Amino acid sequence: MKYWTHLIIIIALGYFLGQWLPWWMISIVAIMSAFLLKHKFGLSVMFGFLAGFVLWAGFSLYLDVENQSILSPKIGLLFGGLSSTAVIAVTGLIGGLIVAMGSAVGAAIREVVPNYITE
Amino acid sequence: MRYFKLVISLFLLIATIYLLSNPLNVGERSLPAIGDLINPFSGFWANAEKIENESDEFKAEGLKGNTSIKYDDRHVPHIFAENLSDLMFAQGYAIAKERLWQMDITTRSIEGKTAEILGESALSQDMTLRQKGMARSALLAVESWKKNERGYALVERFSDGINYFIDQLDPADYPLEFKLLGYEPQQWEPYRTALFIKAMAITLNSANNDMATTNALEVLGEEKFYDLYPDRNKKQSPIIEKGNWPSPAVSMNEVITNQINELFESIQRDDHHIFVGSNNFAVGGGKSASGHPVLANDPHLKLTLPSIWIEMHLVCPELNAYGVSLPGVPGIVIGFNEDISWGQTNVGQDVLDFYKMKWVDDEKRQYYIDGEIKDAEIVIEKFDVKGVGEVLDTVIYTEWGPVMKEEGRQTDLAQRWVSLDAPEPGEVDVFVNINQSKDFASFRNALRSFTAPAQNFIFSSKSGDIALSVVGKLPIKSDQQGRFIQDGSLSSSAWKGFIPFDELPMELNPERDFVASANQHSTDNGYPYYYNGGFEDYRGRYINSKLEGMTKVSSADLMNLQLDAYNLKAEEALPILLEELEQTKLSAKEKEVVDRLDDWNYTYTSNSIGASYFEEWWDVFYDMVFDEIVELRKEINVPYPEAFRLIELMEEEPDHWVFDVEDTDEVETLHSIVNQSLKKVGFDTLEVKAWSESRNTEINHLANIPAFASQKISSPGHRNTPNAISKYNGPSWRMVVEMTDPVKGYGIYPGGNSGNPGSQYYDNFVLDWADGQYYELNSSSDPDKIKLAYELTFKPKK
Numbered sequence: 068m069k070y071w072t073h074l075i076i077i078i079a080l081g082y083f084l085g086q087w088l089p090w091w092m093i094s095i096v097a098i099m100s101a102f103l104l105k106h107k108f109g110l111s112v113m114f115g116f117l118a119g120f121v122l123w124a125g126f127s128l129y130l131d132v133e134n135q136s137i138l139s140p141k142i143g144l145l146f147g148g149l150s151s152t153a154v155i156a157v158t159g160l161i162g163g164l165i166v167a168m169g170s171a172v173g174a175a176i177r178e179v180v181p182n183y184i185t186e
Numbered sequence: 187m188r189y190f191k192l193v194i195s196l197f198l199l200i201a202t203i204y205l206l207s208n209p210l211n212v213g214e215r216s217l218p219a220i221g222d223l224i225n226p227f228s229g230f231w232a233n234a235e236k237i238e239n240e241s242d243e244f245k246a247e248g249l250k251g252n253t254s255i256k257y258d259d260r261h262v263p264h265i266f267a268e269n270l271s272d273l274m275f276a277q278g279y280a281i282a283k284e285r286l287w288q289m290d291i292t293t294r295s296i297e298g299k300t301a302e303i304l305g306e307s308a309l310s311q312d313m314t315l316r317q318k319g320m321a322r323s324a325l326l327a328v329e330s331w332k333k334n335e336r337g338y339a340l341v342e343r344f345s346d347g348i349n350y351f352i353d354q355l356d357p358a359d360y361p362l363e364f365k366l367l368g369y370e371p372q373q374w375e376p377y378r379t380a381l382f383i384k385a386m387a388i389t390l391n392s393a394n395n396d397m398a399t400t401n402a403l404e405v406l407g408e409e410k411f412y413d414l415y416p417d418r419n420k421k422q423s424p425i426i427e428k429g430n431w432p433s434p435a436v437s438m439n440e441v442i443t444n445q446i447n448e449l450f451e452s453i454q455r456d457d458h459h460i461f462v463g464s465n466n467f468a469v470g471g472g473k474s475a476s477g478h479p480v481l482a483n484d485p486h487l488k489l490t491l492p493s494i495w496i497e498m499h500l501v502c503p504e505l506n507a508y509g510v511s512l513p514g515v516p517g518i519v520i521g522f523n524e525d526i527s528w529g530q531t532n533v534g535q536d537v538l539d540f541y542k543m544k545w546v547d548d549e550k551r552q553y554y555i556d557g558e559i560k561d562a563e564i565v566i567e568k569f570d571v572k573g574v575g576e577v578l579d580t581v582i583y584t585e586w587g588p589v590m591k592e593e594g595r596q597t598d599l600a601q602r603w604v605s606l607d608a609p610e611p612g613e614v615d616v617f618v619n620i621n622q623s624k625d626f627a628s629f630r631n632a633l634r635s636f637t638a639p640a641q642n643f644i645f646s647s648k649s650g651d652i653a654l655s656v657v658g659k660l661p662i663k664s665d666q667q668g669r670f671i672q673d674g675s676l677s678s679s680a681w682k683g684f685i686p687f688d689e690l691p692m693e694l695n696p697e698r699d700f701v702a703s704a705n706q707h708s709t710d711n712g713y714p715y716y717y718n719g720g721f722e723d724y725r726g727r728y729i730n731s732k733l734e735g736m737t738k739v740s741s742a743d744l745m746n747l748q749l750d751a752y753n754l755k756a757e758e759a760l761p762i763l764l765e766e767l768e769q770t771k772l773s774a775k776e777k778e779v780v781d782r783l784d785d786w787n788y789t790y791t792s793n794s795i796g797a798s799y800f801e802e803w804w805d806v807f808y809d810m811v812f813d814e815i816v817e818l819r820k821e822i823n824v825p826y827p828e829a830f831r832l833i834e835l836m837e838e839e840p841d842h843w844v845f846d847v848e849d850t851d852e853v854e855t856l857h858s859i860v861n862q863s864l865k866k867v868g869f870d871t872l873e874v875k876a877w878s879e880s881r882n883t884e885i886n887h888l889a890n891i892p893a894f895a896s897q898k899i900s901s902p903g904h905r906n907t908p909n910a911i912s913k914y915n916g917p918s919w920r921m922v923v924e925m926t927d928p929v930k931g932y933g934i935y936p937g938g939n940s941g942n943p944g945s946q947y948y949d950n951f952v953l954d955w956a957d958g959q960y961y962e963l964n965s966s967s968d969p970d971k972i973k974l975a976y977e978l979t980f981k982p983k984k
Contacts, residue, residue: 090225091203108191127226134234138944142230144893158224158231161206165221168199175192 069104070114076100077118077166082126093119093162094169101173108174115170116163123162127155209368216305218368228358230365233944239976246350248275248343249982255280258973260961261939261947264499266969270618273502274340274516276980278347278374281496285513285941286352286371287361288492291888293381293514296388297321298569303369305572310594313579316567319588320388323606324380330608331376337615341376344516348374362943363889376614382514383613387605389487390532391639391658393720395825396540397450397599400670402824404449414815414844417718419830423727424710425642425654425691425703432689434662434714442667445679446542450599450671452592452823463722463910464531465748465917466644467702467729468652470695475738478925479646482744483520483529484917486910489885491896491949493937495519495919500621501967507621508931508965510919513941517617520919522931522965525624526647527923531703533640535660536719538603539667539681541586541674550596553584554675560585586674600674602681604659610635626651626694633657634687642703648925654701656691656708659684665716685715700733702726704908723830724906728754741922741932748920749958751790751902751909755829756800760788762836763803766860775870790904792878797904799874807863808832813847878902883911885936885952887943894943899936901956920960931963 077100081093097119101111131139136151143149149157206221223229239257251268253276258264263280267273282289294300298312298321315321331338352371364371403411468481487494495510500518509521520529546552552559563583571577582589586600612619612635619632629645633655636643640658645651661668661681672679691708693701706726708717732747760783772780779799786796809816811832818824835842840856847854854862874880878900887894903909903916910916921933936955940947954961964972 085225085227089207090221090227090229091207094199094203123226127231130226130231130234133236133238134944135237135946137946137948138230138234141893141943145891158226161221161224162226165199165202165206168195168202171195172192172199175188175195178188179192 069106070110073097073100073104073106073111073114073170074118074121077115078122081118081122081166085122085126091165093122094165094172097166097169098173098176101170102177102180103173105177106170106174108171108178111170111174112167116167118163119166120159120163122166124155124159127158131155218366223365228356230362230944232358233362233365233942235940235942235945237946241976241978243979243981244350244354245981245983246275247983248346249980251982253980254969255978255980256969256972257975257977258964259975260497260950261945261975262497262499263939264964264969264972265501267502270340270502270504271343272980273500273505274343274618275347275350277498277500277511277516278344278349279351279978279980280347280498281511281513282348282351282374284939285492285496286348287363288888288941289348289374289378289382289514290371291363292385293378296381296385297324298567301569301571301574301577303367303572306574309569309571309577312569313567313591313594316569316579317581317588317591318388318601318603319581319583319606320384321381322565323608324377324384326606326608327380327383327613328377330611331380331614332611334611334614337612337618338376340618341379341516341614344379345374345376361941363891366891367889379514379516379614382512384605386512387639389639390641391605392538392603393534394536394538394540396669396671397452398823398825400446401449401822402818403670404447405818405822405824414827414831415825416831418707418711419723419828420834421727421830422707422710422723423730424707425656425726426693426709427696427698429691429693429709429713431709431713434685434689440664442664442672442679445673445676446671449822463705463725463905465702465704465725465729465908465910466529466531466642466654467700467733467744467747468527468644468646468654469733469736469739469744470646470652470699471650473699473737473739474924475740476924476926478648479650479652480739480741480744480922480924481522481527481529481644481646481652482748482920482922483531483644484748484910484920485520485530485532486905486915487918488914489883489916489918489936491885491887491894491937491943492941493918493935495935495937496939497933497935497963499963499965501969505618505621506965506967508963509921509933510935515617516615517621519617520921521621522923522929523621523623524929524965524967525649526626526629526645527925527929527931528620528629528646529644529921530641531644531705533642533656533658533660533708534705534719534721535640535658535708535717536668537605537638537640537659537661538601540590540599540601540671541584541679542671543584543586543589543598543600544673544675545598550582550589550598555585556675556677562589584674599671604640604661604684605638607637607659609637613637625649626653630655630692642708644701644703646923646925648927648929650925651695652699652701653694654692654703657687658690660690660715660717661685663716666718667716669718689715698734702729702733704729722906724754725908725910728752729908741924741930744922745920745932745958745960747908748917748922749902749909751904751907753788753790753797753904753906755833755906756786756788756797756804758833759804759829759836760786760800762833762856763807763860766840766857767864768861771861772864773870776864779869780864789902790877790907790909791902792876792900794877794902795874797877798880799869801880801904802867802869802872802874803864806867807859810847810859810863810866811844813849814844817848877904881911881913883913883916885949886914896936896949896952899952899956901958920955922960929965931965932960933963934960
């Protein structure tokens with residue numbers, strides 16, 4: 068359950084803070100969430116990746132649909148011939164990667180910080 | 187182990203964030219920070235415009251009334267304001283909303299400040315533009331504009347509108363190119379409008395080949411030079427046929443030629459006379475089907491995305507004008523209002539001359555004029571180069587103008603150019619004044635303030651007038667003056683002033699009941715003032731002859747003339763080539779080519795193969811005839827002779843010396859070159875594509891980003907035909923206006939009103955344009971008659 072909570076926190080906070088703050092703040096959210104939810108390293112990384120991917124790929128997919136894919140193929144060409152779908156996938160991958168690494172840091176901190184500090 | 191995991195994951199996270207937040211240099215290319223770019227909340231995804239736009243309302247300081255911008259289904263803004271000042275504000279806003287990056291990059295280039303954003307690779311181009319004195323002359327223009335209180339107030343309101351838009355932007359809202367190039371928009375000011383006008387002056391009025399011509403005269407000698415490079419085509423059909431020419435106050439008998447007997451080394455070669463041309467024509471009521479004038483204009487410019495033009499409709503109690511604007515200049519530049527219509531083509535007269543300086547010593551800080559020592563003005567230009575820091579360059583200003591450099595090396599040539607002079611104060615609102623004009627008198631009066639780049643202004647009115655005015659600051663020159671580099675140590679080398687406005691060529695309601703211009707000579711030989719420059723006769727002669735024969739002219743007829751792809755040059759040249767050809771000596775493939783050429787109707791349709799064959803043959807033939815020139819050009823810059831001269835020689839002097847090939851012992855004539863040239867093309871093995879594919883027109887993005895370009899344009903036309911499409915240039919706006927009541931306008935340009943590659947309106951006109959279609963232009967002053975897509979409303983902030 069705490070991993071699904073992680074996923075929802077990332078997507079919700081990532082979406083709202085994303086409008087105002089630089090893109091990397093999502094990794095800070097991930098660190099805090101993984102730490103406070105007392106995550107295990109491996110599962111936290113997996114769910115973190117999933118959350119970041121869903122948020123970035125999902126939001127860009129929404130924008131792409133609203134735009135009827137006018138821009139994404141042009142950006143794909145700029146990146147060396149990617150399709151619209153591939154551009155959305157790359158966006159998702161980068162989002163996933165950042166959140167996964169943030170979650171990893173959060174979980175790793177939890178492993179080194181004695182439990183009594185937060186209990 | 188536990189610490190190890192933490193250290194590694196922390197390191198990876200920080201490294202990734204660092205890598206994605208900083209621009210990357212991959213070889214020559216500098217990539218923007220990927221994280222910023224790909225972040226769906228503020229990167230390129232934020233420029234993926236929604237298909238459905240939403241209406242919005244704003245409050246702005248300085249507005250006197252309510253203003254609204256209504257976007258129609260083609261994304262053309264129709265601006266309704268309660269007064270002229272608010273209209274200018276809204277026009278600035280509407281242009282910035284679509285074209286902010288284009289406005290920035292165009293003016294930044296002219297200002298010589300692209301290295302600030304692009305780095306060292308852009309520095310030499312920046313230096314060239316500073317050496318030309320562009321930024322300095324824009325400041326001079328603003329000083330002059332300030333003397334025109336109303337005009338200056340209008341351009342300030344225009345700037346306010348642009349800045350109001352800029353101030354609304356979050357980094358996420360910046361146009362895509364700012365994100366890709368990694369920089370921010372800057373505030374607009376009237377100075378930037380002046381820079382935009384200077385950009386047009388460079389494009390349209392800076393052509394010259396003084397160095398090449400001086401070299402040719404020196405190498406060939408007078409006799410051969412004038413034989414190959416006559417001033418005019420004997421078959422010319424000038425813009426203004428027979429004027430009531432003035433008697434100038436200045437003596438016109440002097441000839442200034444060949445003052446400097448030396449060769450000018452230059453690695454640059456002036457190309458064939460390929461210039462940005464244009465057509466405009468209008469017929470009077472006697473010639474039209476409706477009994478009212480019909481006017482047409484298509485300026486041929488470099489085709490780019492975003493386009494140089496933006497279509498809009500301006501309405502306030504003072505005016506109701508529809509047409510195209512330049513993104514940075516207030517008012518409608520080409521268009522029509524409820525009473526008149528107008529348009530422009532470029533005047534080819536040479537308004538940029540070079541003077542050879544006589545320096546006191548090698549320091550080049552002092553020079554002689556009439557034996558007297560003068561101090562040059564030394565200006566240190568600063569460049570803030572991205573990744574490098576500050577770089578300085580010295581520019582030497584003389585009485586003539588700035589001294590040119592080539593490849594960073596100081597030359598001894600000073601440039602005298604009308605576009606560096608302060609313009610009339612009225613320049614700043616000249617288009618607004620035109621937009622407000624109701625008849626020929628007020629239109630003509632507005633033109634008095636128009637100085638540069640010189641234009642052929644066509645005019646027609648609902649009241650039945652048609653007119654053509656050559657307008658601009660045109661120097662008074664002695665015969666041949668300015669064709670060659672002049673002696674800068676003599677004050678007598680100077681221009682003798684400027685042709686007074688009322689003595690500039692003009693015609694109103696001529697007997698033939700049409701007016702037309704297509705970049706040919708402004709006047710017949712009777713015009714008392716000497717001028718030279720770059721002129722093109724084939725389009726002009728063809729258009730004049732067509733108009734001559736037309737009756738009951740409708741808008742559709744003038745559209746067809748704009749789209750006409752008939753080449754008069756081919757009509758004159760090809761029959762001679764075919765006649766001289768010895769058909770018995772041809773291979774099977776060559777025979778097939780000749781048969782196709784025999785059947786060809788001199789029209790450059792998209793799928794014409796005859797047109798492609800002719801072009802292949804003509805290019806080889808030209809180079810073989812002018813082998814002397816081709817050889818010379820390997821050593822030194824000399825101009826190519828004009829095609830009309832070659833055709834003249836083909837018709838009149840088939841044994842002329844130029845047909846002889848220098849390298850051979852035999853004496854060649856037209857006959858031998860025609861036959862040899864066909865063989866030399868190598869049609870047996872050459873793969874020739876149909877015309878449109880062979881011409882391969884491209885509409886490139888302003889920053890040359892291929893993904894944002896529109897390439898492989900399939901369309902008829904050639905630069906010598908009325909539909910003057912070439913590889914990179916073409917009709918940048920086609921407009922036809924019928925002066926009925928109400929006025930009916932039609933127009934199209936190869937682009938779209940939005941400058942955003944992520945918008946459906948970025949290039950939505952391109953295919954229709956290539957296809958020869960026109961849109962109906964809705965110039966109704968009734969806001970309810972606009973096909974409304976959405977609307978932006980502006981209210982005064984109390």
